[in-house]
Amino acid sequence: MPGAQHSRARVARRIATAAAYGGGGLGLLGAGLAGVLFTESRLAVRAVGLLEGDPPKADGVYGDGLADPGAEQQEPLVLAFLGDSTAVGLGVRRGRETPGALLATGLAAVAEQRVRLVNVAVSGARSDDLARQVRLALAHRPQVAVIIIGANDVTRHTPAAQAVRQLGEAVRDLRTLGCEVVVGTCPDLGTIKPVRPPLRWLARRVSRQLAAAQTIAVVEAGGRTVSLGSLLGPEFATRPEMFASDRFHPSAQGYATAAMAVLPSLCATLGLWPEAAEEEPPARREAVLPMAVAAATAAGQSGTEVAGTSAGVGGKRWALVKHRLRFGLPQDAPALPGESDSSQPGTDDVRAT
Numbered sequence: 409m410p411g412a413q414h415s416r417a418r419v420a421r422r423i424a425t426a427a428a429y430g431g432g433g434l435g436l437l438g439a440g441l442a443g444v445l446f447t448e449s450r451l452a453v454r455a456v457g458l459l460e461g462d463p464p465k466a467d468g469v470y471g472d473g474l475a476d477p478g479a480e481q482q483e484p485l486v487l488a489f490l491g492d493s494t495a496v497g498l499g500v501r502r503g504r505e506t507p508g509a510l511l512a513t514g515l516a517a518v519a520e521q522r523v524r525l526v527n528v529a530v531s532g533a534r535s536d537d538l539a540r541q542v543r544l545a546l547a548h549r550p551q552v553a554v555i556i557i558g559a560n561d562v563t564r565h566t567p568a569a570q571a572v573r574q575l576g577e578a579v580r581d582l583r584t585l586g587c588e589v590v591v592g593t594c595p596d597l598g599t600i601k602p603v604r605p606p607l608r609w610l611a612r613r614v615s616r617q618l619a620a621a622q623t624i625a626v627v628e629a630g631g632r633t634v635s636l637g638s639l640l641g642p643e644f645a646t647r648p649e650m651f652a653s654d655r656f657h658p659s660a661q662g663y664a665t666a667a668m669a670v671l672p673s674l675c676a677t678l679g680l681w682p683e684a685a686e687e688e689p690p691a692r693r694e695a696v697l698p699m700a701v702a703a704a705t706a707a708g709q710s711g712t713e714v715a716g717t718s719a720g721v722g723g724k725r726w727a728l729v730k731h732r733l734r735f736g737l738p739q740d741a742p743a744l745p746g747e748s749d750s751s752q753p754g755t756d757d758v759r760a761t
Contacts, residue, residue: 417701419621420704463498464500464501466508468524469484470522471484471512471513476521484521484522486552487511487524487550487551488528489528489554489555490529490553490556490578491557494556494559495529499662502660508554514674518675535558538578552678559595562594571618573625575622576625580629590631590632590677591632592634593619593626593636594618594636595637619707620703623635624699627699628699634713636669694731696727696729697726702714712729713731
């Protein structure tokens, strides 16, 4: 195992263990190193631009034009979105460009059934807000939930074990009531342009360590994860159009890239993803690994899914690591009522609520 991956696996397991046993003080940085980088972090925060206005609203029913005619009378699948500004879609102007709307449209196309999106995420949220968001989401009885969280825990120095424990509890509460859960793990904050070395290198390391620890907690709570960090890293680092004007949040293109990575896992958790379409031999697409190794592997590889498995050796927890082939999202996602776009005529495929 490469040295960086081995170290990440060790740290991830340590954080996850502290989270499981109630430890809250275990962080990812020593106090001395954090102090040295304090000035750089303040400068980076000042360099990040500010986005004006609130994120667009995207709650509603998607897929009227995509549903199977025989399923028109079925109640829509309920998709809940929880998390921070990335889950809300801060950085885009239209509801249909948010990750929730993109995934609701994609899920409706694969399921051939209408999908109701309920987004309870809050810009600026940390993992300690997830308990409140779970209560709001469960009122709508969702069949599946997507959580994107972690960036603010890193930037605001939340103790890693505390953040991981809170995420694990949120997943467990959703699963207890029969809701499937997919978590997009902490993105790679080392891709943010205003963040310069050595803070950039540290941001990347801390982000990936948190993502790996999140993976362990989520899988052990009955959910599955998709790595966003390494997916967004190379593309965002070289393509400025992936960022919004604040150079921190994704643009519409950035959110579409992330949504394409999450969609296969979202559909698979409901038994809807067409496995036969994945022509690559399974041996090249998936592997069963020890939990911590699986988590560390996913944190460093694009769009990698990690889910639980019954396999194991010597009483240790193992996990299935899978690289799903990604298809494009449905094109020309319909506009929500009230949106204007001369190049995209509105349709009645989405009904706001």
